[in-house]
Amino acid sequence: xxxxxxxxxxxxxxxxxxxxxxxxxxxxxxxxxxxxxxxxxxxxxxxxxxxxxxxxxxxxxxxxxxxxxxxxxxxxxxxxxxxxxxxxxxxxxxxxxxxxxxxxxxxxxxxxxxxxxxxxxxxxxxxxxxxxxxxxxxxxxxxxxxxxxxxxxxxxxxxxxxxxxxxxxxxxxxxxxxxxxxxxxxxxxxxxxxxxxxxxxxxxxxxxxxxxxxxxxxxxxxxxxxxxxxx
Numbered sequence: 163x164x165x166x167x168x169x170x171x172x173x174x175x176x177x178x179x180x181x182x183x184x185x186x187x188x189x190x191x192x193x194x195x196x197x198x199x200x201x202x203x204x205x206x207x208x209x210x211x212x213x214x215x216x217x218x219x220x221x222x223x224x225x226x227x228x229x230x231x232x233x234x235x236x237x238x239x240x241x242x243x244x245x246x247x248x249x250x251x252x253x254x255x256x257x258x259x260x261x262x263x264x265x266x267x268x269x270x271x272x273x274x275x276x277x278x279x280x281x282x283x284x285x286x287x288x289x290x291x292x293x294x295x296x297x298x299x300x301x302x303x304x305x306x307x308x309x310x311x312x313x314x315x316x317x318x319x320x321x322x323x324x325x326x327x328x329x330x331x332x333x334x335x336x337x338x339x340x341x342x343x344x345x346x347x348x349x350x351x352x353x354x355x356x357x358x359x360x361x362x363x364x365x366x367x368x369x370x371x372x373x374x375x376x377x378x379x380x381x382x383x384x385x386x387x388x389x390x391x392x393x
Contacts, residue, residue, distance in 0.1 A: 171236075190262050192216075192259060205247070214259050214321075221251070294384050308348050325367045328363060331345050356368060
C-alpha cells in the first residue's frame with residue numbers, strides 16, 4: 163500500500179482536517195477494469211487514489227464507452243457526490259492497477275460541509291477536473307491521432323512513473339475515442355519511429371524526450387493547470 167498521504171488532495175489539508183479524513187478512509191486495491199461506480203447506480207463510495215490511473219468514461223449511443231477524464235493521485239473519483247448527486251450517467255473504472263483510499267459517500271458529504279479547507283480543496287480540484295475534460299475535447303478536435311496517442315501515453319507514464327504500462331488495445335481505444343484498428347496504426351507509427359515498444363497488452367516508452375516532441379501539448383497544459391490550482 164502506498165503512503166496514505168500520497169494523495170495530493172489529502173496532503174493539501176491542514177493536519178487536523180487530514181487526520182479526521184484519514185480516520186474515515188479505508189484502503190483498497192483495484193485491478194484492471196474493476197469498477198469504482200457504474201452508470202445509473204447509487205454511488206456508495208468516493209475514492210482518493212494513492213497510485214494507479216482511473217478512468218471516467220461516458221456511454222455513447224451504440225453502447226461503447228469513451229474516456230472523458232482520468233484520475234491519479236492528484237484527485238478523487240466521485241465528483242457527482244461532491245456536486246450533490248446520488249448517481250451518475252457516466253462510469254468510473256480502474257485503468258492501471260493501484261491503491262486507493264475510499265470513504266462512504268454519506269460521510270464525504272458530512273466532511274465537505276464540516277471542513278472549509280476540505281471544501282476549498284475540492285472546489286479547486288473541481289476546476290482542474292473540468293479543465294481536463296475541456297482540454298481533452300479540444301485535443302480530439304484539433305490534433306492528429308498520433309499526437310493524441312503520444313500525449314495520453316505520456317500522461318499515463320507521469321502518473322505511474324513507470325516506463326512500461328499495461329494497456330490493452332481496447333483501453334487505449336477508449337482513451338482516444340477511436341476504433342482499435344486506428345489505435346494499432348497510431349501505436350505502430352510511434353513504434354516504427356523508435357519511441358515506444360508495443361506488444362500485446364503492454365506499452366513500453368523507449369524514448370520519452372522524442373515521444374514528447376511527437377505529442378501535442380495537451381498533457382502539459384493539463385499538468386500545468388493542476389499545479390496552478392493545487393500546487
